[in-house]
Amino acid sequence: MLDVRGLRKEFASARGPVVALDDITLSIPQGSIHGIVGRSGAGKSTLIRCLTGLEQPTAGTVVLDGTDIPGLRGAELRAARRRFGMVFQHANLLDSRSAADNIALPLEIAGWSADERSARVAELLDLVGLADRADNHPGQLSGGQQQRVGIARALATRPDILLCDEPTSALDAATTRQILGLLRDLRDRLGITVVIITHEPAVVREVCDAVTLLGEGRVLETGSIGEVVADPAGRLHRDLIPLPPLPLGHTAGYVEVALGDSRAATTSVDAVLDLLRAADVPAEVAAATLETIAGRRVGRIQLEVDPARTAEAVRVLEAAHLSPEAAA
Ligand SMILES: Nc1ncnc2c1ncn2[C@@H]1O[C@H](COP(=O)(O)OP(=O)(O)OP(=O)(O)O)[C@@H](O)[C@H]1O
Ligand SMILES: [Mg+2]
Known part of the structure; x- marks a missing residue:
């Protein structure tokens, strides 16, 4: 040691x-x-x-x-x-x-x-x-x-x-x-x-x-x-589970979500999309990184939502402990 x-x-x-x-x-x-x-x-x-x-x-x-x-x-x-x-x-x-x-x-x-x-x-x-x-x-x-x-x-x-x-x-x-x-x-x-x-x-x-x-x-x-x-709020999470960069010249309407947080209500892409659909904030997957690290299913998803409803999408995902972040 x-x-x-x-x-x-x-x-x-x-x-x-x-x-x-x-x-x-x-x-x-x-x-x-x-x-x-x-x-x-x-x-x-x-x-x-x-x-x-x-x-x-x-x-x-x-x-x-x-x-x-x-x-x-x-x-x-x-x-x-x-x-x-x-x-x-x-x-x-x-x-x-x-x-x-x-x-x-x-x-x-x-x-x-x-x-x-x-x-x-x-x-x-x-x-x-x-x-x-x-x-x-x-x-x-x-x-x-x-x-x-x-x-x-x-x-x-x-x-x-x-x-x-x-x-x-x-x-x-x-x-x-x-x-x-x-x-x-x-x-x-x-x-x-x-x-x-x-x-x-x-x-x-x-x-x-x-x-x-x-x-x-x-x-x-x-x-x-x-x-x-397992800690999406940590500083290394984004580096260890990288997403491709946002499209050049994007304006708004992108939300990033981490999967695999032990506190989160759901751990699959489908479940995240279902959550948003149920709240009537439809989203599409723009990019995703999903993998098994240290025996744990983890990932990050980049969602594309109606730019006027980004804040709503973030609220819905936060309520499910999914640590969403609206792309700036
Ligand atoms: N012999 C030295 N005398 C004075 N300052 C030093 C000396 N060695 C390192 N430092 C300072 O200590 C800090 C840490 O340096 P260090 O070389 O450990 O960084 P590092 O993380 O290895 O960087 P890099 O990724 O560039 O190799 C720096 O501010 C550096 O300027
Ligand atoms: Mg060095």
Whole structure:
């Protein structure tokens, strides 16, 4: 279990201290996949650096299985840092070395013998599906394959936690899915904890068990994916269940409704339309996103109604606890 309590990080600047993290509290159970999202400058990378002990927090604790990481120094800190593996947007492999030798690098640094290294590297290449690419140099590998090498290198010394800072941002959609599939597979097989920083809501939906939204150094929302998608009023709901944008130049007459709220009276598109019909405010479905996330049927519907009756439609849906929003 990785437990963060009251974490604060200030940086000194010419204009006084910059607060990068402010009272961050969250728990990440061993073996889970946790997404960290938030705008540029929200504090995501600073949080990761504080977790690994690379950065000393101004206040608060980071406890990994009972050990307070910011309290460690010297050899103990170095040992604790080996429990974290890091994966970045670009694998940053050494061009002069083969895939196998890139993966072997952290083992060389940690003083493993040549025999131990080659056995471990073969195991790792197999784990990331690159057993036949051991001798290829980075230039001979696709972006996705390079990222697999980067992941294998991060896992070489058997960390408990894999911290990934935008691991798929440089990859196309199909390769992103493969890498996310690999991360989930590694979690299942090795029981490691995976923390993924990402700008892409699709990454969170695809692979995360839980998610934390940071904004200006604070936790704005945190919870399991099931909890977050069941809360239409939450800030992440719209990102995780996206609708296409409204037609260009629309004026009025669009109402958005969330499905899947546990408090709502109905959970189907038909039931929502029936409600409106019964109130004599007919509506048509302009767009809808419906899916099953974390075993829960959730979705958002974009309804087109008579522009003069938008407010009425909103009232009818509110009475059924459906969290409607008139498009502005
Ligand atoms: N070493 C530093 N010195 C001073 N300020 C810093 C330092 N590192 C980060 N900051 C500030 O802390 C805040 C959070 O930065 P951080 O890099 O953690 O954001 P981020 O969420 O990772 O952003 P991005 O999505 O762009 O990578 C920013 O205001 C940044 O300018
Ligand atoms: Mg960052």
